[in-house]
Amino acid sequence: MPELPDVEVFRQYLSATALHKTISRTRVQSREVLQGISPAGMGRKLKGRRFADTRRHGKHLFVAIEEDGWLHLHFGMTGFLKYHKDPETGSAHPRVRFLFENGYRLDFDNQRMLGEVGIVDDVDRAVERMELGPDALDISSATFIHRYEDRRGGIKSALMNQEAMAGIGNIYADEVLFQAGIHPLDRVRDLGAEVLNDLHGAMRRVLKTAIDRQADPDEFPDAFIIPRRKAGATCPRCKETIKKIKVNGRGTFVCTACQPPPG
DNA sequence: AGTACCACCTGACGGC
DNA sequence: TGCCGTCAGGTGGTAC
Secondary structure (H helix, E strand, O other): OOOHHHHHHHHHHHHHHHOOEEEEEEEOOHHHHOOOOOOOHHHHHHOOOOOEEEEOOOOOEEEOOOOOEEEEEEOOOEEEEEEEEEOOOOOOEEEEEEEEOOEEEEEEEEOOOOOOEEEEEEEEHHHHHHHOOOOOOOOOOOHHHHHHOOOEEEEEHHHOOOOOOEEOOHHHHHHHHHHHHHOOOOOOHHHHHHHHOOOOOHHHHHHHHHHHOOHHHHHHHOOOOOHHHHOOOEOOOOEHHHHHEEEEEEEEEEEEOOOOOOO
């Protein structure tokens, strides 16, 4: 699930639920997801402290630990957060749990364990170390054009490259390209500054709309292609049949009428 | 610099 | 019902 809009919704959720509450203990159910810290180390770092603030960069979420560093959460393909009180109705795969003195807990659920939980001292340095590009909602049109105009290769893989720009994954890349009327296999170099500028605008609109709708495809506008990610669905714009292709090994949905394939 | 392919994990789904 | 291949909204390594 988690691309930029999903992680932004997680950030807002955590901010609304788990900030400023004293942590009584942590429970690590699957230590494979811990990065660079032991379960005991995690417990020592958090016990008796409170989460104080949140930041997001691309698909990464950071949670300030009162006066001492940041919790770093990365969700992989299957992660989400759940703040709840009842151990019975909690999440199905809670890999790490943060228990609060008020009886609630925040679960880091991560079915496939492709996510990561760690501690970092400084968010900016962590972003630098992971070699993440500018956040897709922060990047200006000028920087966007600058970073892409000389790239070789296809536009979809470029949008998904987290070093070029952070936050876009397989699903939202398809949506952004659909909204911009650009085929995922178009060569970046052939697009030109004007088209890149349009693409940047389409990207901002898609991301903001998705966040407005809580990243819930059921709430997306009719003009979005995300809720129609299945072979044989019809294009919301022209009613042609949506095609499924592979781009860099990833399932990719296109309307070849609205997104003409490269020559 | 890009891409193709495999790997990491767990689970759902369709075909036989 | 059971087994099997395939696929999945992420990322990293390696080989070309």
